[in-house]
Amino acid sequence: MAQAPVYSQGIYAGNPNAIHPDNIQFHAQALNHHNEPVVIVQPPVYQRTRASPADPVSDYxxxxxxxxxxxxxxxxxxxxxxxxxxxxxxxxxxxxxxxxxxxxxxxxxxxxxxxxxxxxxxxxxxxxxxxxxxx
Structure with missing residues (x-):
C-alpha cells in the first residue's frame, strides 16, 4: 500500500505557499524502478447480478x-x-x-x-x- 507523497516547502512564482515541482519528494514505495511516480488505483469491484427475464410479467x-x-x-x-x-x-x-x-x-x-x-x-x-x- 503506497503512502502519500512527502512534500517539502519552497517558494514558487512569488507565492510563499506554493510548492515547486522540483521540491516534491515521493515516498519510496510510490516510485517505480526508474524513480518515476506511480499511480496506484483500487481494483474494480464486480457484482454478480441476475438478468431480468426477456419477457417480464406486468406488475400494474x-x-x-x-x-x-x-x-x-x-x-x-x-x-x-x-x-x-x-x-x-x-x-x-x-x-x-x-x-x-x-x-x-x-x-x-x-x-x-x-x-x-x-x-x-x-x-x-x-x-x-x-x-x-x-x-
Missing amino acids: MGYSIFTTLCCCICLGGAAIMFSRSARKANADGRRAEAASSSHTALILNHIGVVVGLICIVIFCLNQFYFKENYP
Whole structure:
C-alpha cells in the first residue's frame, strides 16, 4: 500500500505557499524502478447480478397507484404491495411468483375501481338527488 507523497516547502512564482515541482519528494514505495511516480488505483469491484427475464410479467404499479389515490385507498394499498412483490420477483427471475402477484394486484385494482365508482355514484346521488327531495 503506497503512502502519500512527502512534500517539502519552497517558494514558487512569488507565492510563499506554493510548492515547486522540483521540491516534491515521493515516498519510496510510490516510485517505480526508474524513480518515476506511480499511480496506484483500487481494483474494480464486480457484482454478480441476475438478468431480468426477456419477457417480464406486468406488475400494474401505475394502476395500483391510480386505484390508491383516486378510488379506494385500502384496496389500492394492498394492490401496491402485490405490485412490488411482482416487480421484485421479476427482477429475481421467479416468473411463477411474479405472475401470481401480478394477477392478485390486477384483481385488487379492478375491485378497488368498482368500489370507488360505486362510492362516487352514491355520493353524487346523495348530494344532487336526495337532498332536493328531502329538505
